[in-house]
Amino acid sequence: MSQPSRQIKCVIVGDGTVGKTCMLISYTTNSFPVEYVPTVFDNYSTQLTYDGNTVNLGLWDTAGQEDYDRLRPLSYPQTDVFVLCYSVMSRVSFDNVVNKWAPEIRLHCPETPIILVGTKIDLRDNPEARKTLDTENHLPISKSQGQKMANKIKAVAYLECSALTQQGLRQIFEEAYYILKKNNKKMKITFLHPDLGIGGAERLIVDAAIAYKENGHTVDIVTNHYSEDHCFEETKQFKVTTINIFPRSIFGRFVALCAYIRMIIAAIWMCIFRRDSDIFFVDTVSACLPILKLFTTSRVIFYCHFPDQLLTKRESFCKKMYRYFLDGIEGYTTGLGDVVCVNSKFTESIVRETLTPLKDRDLEIVYPSLNTKHFDKQEECEIEIIPKNAEHIFVSINRFEFKKNVEIALMALDCLKMELTDDELSKVCVIIAGGYDKLNKENEENYEYLRRLGKNLDIDSNNLIFMKNPTDQEKVQLLRMCKMLIYTPSNEHFGIVPVEAMYMGKGVIAMNSGGPKETIKNEVTGFLVDENPSAMAVIMKMVVRNQIDFKKMSIECKTRVKNLFSFDLFKERLESLL
Secondary structure, three states: OOOEEEEEEEEEEOOOOOOOOHHHHHHHHHHOOOOOOOOOOOEEEEEEEEOOEEEEEEEEEEEOOOHHHEEEHHOOOOOOEEEEEEOOOOHHHHHHHHHHHHHHHHHHHHOOEEEEEEEOHOOOHHHHHHEEEEEOOOOOOOOHEEEEEEEEOOOOOOEEEOOOOOOOOOHHHHHHHHHHHHOOOEEEEEEEEOOOOOOOHHHHHHHHHHHHOOOOOEEEEEEEOOOOOOOOHHHHHHHEEEEOOOOOOOOEOOHHHHHHHHHHHHHHHHHOOOOOOEEEEEEOOOHHHHHHHOOOOOOOOOEEOOHHOOOOOOOOOOHHHHHHHHHHHHHHHHHHHEEEEOOOOHHHHHHHOOOOOOOOOOOOEEEOOOHHHHOOOOOOOOOOOOOOOOOOEEEEEEOOOOHHHHHHHHHHHHHOOOOOOOHHHHEEEEEEEEOOOOOOOOHHHHHHHHHHHHHHHOOOOOOOEEEEOHHHHHHHHHHHHHHEEEEEOOOOOOOOHHHHHOOOOOOOEEOOOOOOOHHOOEEEOOEEOOHHHHHHHHHHHHHHHHOHHHHHHHHHHHHHHHHOOOOOHHHHHHHHHH
8 A cells, every 4th residue: 555645635525404514524524413513614534445545535624605705715725626415415505606606616626626516315215305395395405416417516526425425426536535635646457358350340440549548648559359450550559458368259159258258258357457547548349348347446437339239139038048148237337337328319329219217317428539640641652443434433331241231332323323324324333342351251242142142143243343451541531532432331329430421521321310410410411311322323314414513512521520520629638437
């Protein structure tokens, strides 16, 4: 145990009778005072051991009555953190948070962090206590109302406690120390991701790592699989540790279970070799969270791209039983993160509907973003496989997976060729580009399926081109060259590729469902169409015949990305999670 550092000054404020003194006595003496103890000023001192460090806490109790309004601020100078209390059983004390206390604190200490605390939560479900409230036509203040108030006054945290039962009591002062620690130094952040390949989830993790690094934090990445031949180029600037001691499947089966086990093993490794990390940023697989929560004191952020249980089928009774077990694990463990993030409002609604333990949980919407510097620095390059006479280029960029519905693009092209003249058709080229991992059987099967489909539809090889694993430079060049991006996934959780295309000034044809309904403004930055080839072909025909104001659409696309998905906004949003 380390020697105690300098004393941290923590001042407790709030209306009289909200339980400030009881809270401090209960915390410092481990006993609840039987009688009401009115206070003008009182000081308590105690030691707090957290994350292997011991600090001295100086706790300043203040009077809430108006008689002491002039005297009370004398205790405010050199305050490190304010704990602003209200009773969840008192509407008046709750209203005074914004009417009296927050303004008073900001007047005297405008930069000092505030923790908002709801007290007396043991009375919320107490019938006798609620009788009094009911006669006043009031209900106890809910947790969501408290959180909204915290956001309104820009508190750094919202917590609740009971001095009587001591529920949540210690967490208040641990949070005070944690906030000061965060404000006084940059943090060590370790990412845990199952497969650091090429895809939307991987792009999010890489961008988040870059964002935290640019904000001055120390960042490293732990993963179950990583290959420098199949990754985003930016990953090479980080220390990447691969924990790959358990197979990806057992005789081609139990892929999800194996993924859970692989992540749990990686989490155990992190508990041993990365336990000094301040933050663990985990995504995709939540099964490892109990390990991190049990054996470390680090804060855990979990980013849910989409519930895993909705990404699989249940064809047989055995598969149903197998998934019942895994679904239960996912439902329980996802909520163990100190912060749980989702990538869109659409995903938020699905998570609340699917993972019932998170129905009333606060979820942070963090839109994926673009590191626009990465796009800006890419030099022009020639892609030789594109026909020289191609004027109307459509690009689809997705992993080669069946759920991406790329066949819609091929069938739309088949519909289109019947609507165009031979001369018009000769200038059309649809490029199907995507991530392809030779170790992923589905990638191979989907790629071959699409190739066969193109032949069966009798699509000319000059009209349809496939590209495996385009480099970052080639990907950006494709977006520069295309007239419009084709985005075929249905109910996609978010979809970063449309945002990338819009940043390059290109409109998007996408399915009218899921995340694209948030990213794309219909008929302004692209077109949201029904999930059928003919609907897509109609828009493609408009593109070929120049029936769209591409210049105006390009301006709208770039403006939308700047206003909603810029990397600077992304960095600020991520920093706020810490």
